[in-house]
Each structure stands twice: as structure tokens, then as C-alpha cells.
Amino acid sequence: MTGRTRKPENCLWCGRPVADAPLGRRRRYCRRSCRQRAYEHRTLAREAGLPEDAVVLTADEASAVADRAFEVRCAAEDVATAVGEGAGPEELAPLCADLVRLARAAERLR
Incomplete structure (x- = not known):
């Protein structure tokens, strides 16, 4: 290496x-x-x-991909709303962790 x-x-x-x-x-x-x-x-x-x-992809797999993308968008909107409302780090940390978890799951095609 x-x-x-x-x-x-x-x-x-x-x-x-x-x-x-x-x-x-x-x-x-x-x-x-x-x-x-x-x-x-x-x-x-x-x-x-x-x-x-x-x-x-099967229809079910395509639907699951769309569902995961929707979950990521909703989590991102939650973070944006919290930031807009002046949320502190203690409130933003779990929202960001959830967003990252959902984004990782959304990377899967199957």
C-alpha cells in the first residue's frame, strides 16, 4: 500500500x-x-x-426507495425548522443523528 x-x-x-x-x-x-x-x-x-x-427494481423496491427519500426529506425539514426556531445543540443533536441514520438507509437501492 x-x-x-x-x-x-x-x-x-x-x-x-x-x-x-x-x-x-x-x-x-x-x-x-x-x-x-x-x-x-x-x-x-x-x-x-x-x-x-x-x-x-421491482415495484416494491422502487416504492421503498421513494419512501426512504421521503423520510430523509422530512428529517431535513425537521432540522431546518428547529434551526429556524433557534433550537439549541441539545435539541439539534438527536435531529441530526436521525437525519444521518435515514440518509444512510436511503443509500441502499435494495
Whole structure:
């Protein structure tokens, strides 16, 4: 390694953090099952004539992504309202922690 610290990566399939490999190239998936699901997805996309980087979600998955985005927006509005009303650090800290938690959950596509 060149002495540079590497930014923690997220699984390309599920979005969970990926443990850094001590040697060799960076891992792209957190588990073998995620790597397998990604392979199956690429294979099916290729057979269907979709671009390899296409993301295919079920209606339920798409709805869940929209729900998580809505939750993030609501939490951000809560923080903005609290700031506008002059809230102190003791009130803002849990609101910000909730916003960060929801934003991390929203990063997941599946």
C-alpha cells in the first residue's frame, strides 16, 4: 500500500459497508451472496438487452426507495425548522443523528 488511507466502500449490491481486504484489490461486495446476486442481475440484464449498468427494481423496491427519500426529506425539514426556531445543540443533536441514520438507509437501492 502507498501509505494512503482508503475510503470505506459500500457493497455494490446491497449498500452495506465492505470490509477492507488486507492485500490485493478492493472488494466490491460484502458477501458472496451479494456477488452472486450482482452476477445474476448482469446476466439477466444482458439477456434482456438492457445496458449492463441498468438498475432493475421491482415495484416494491422502487416504492421503498421513494419512501426512504421521503423520510430523509422530512428529517431535513425537521432540522431546518428547529434551526429556524433557534433550537439549541441539545435539541439539534438527536435531529441530526436521525437525519444521518435515514440518509444512510436511503443509500441502499435494495
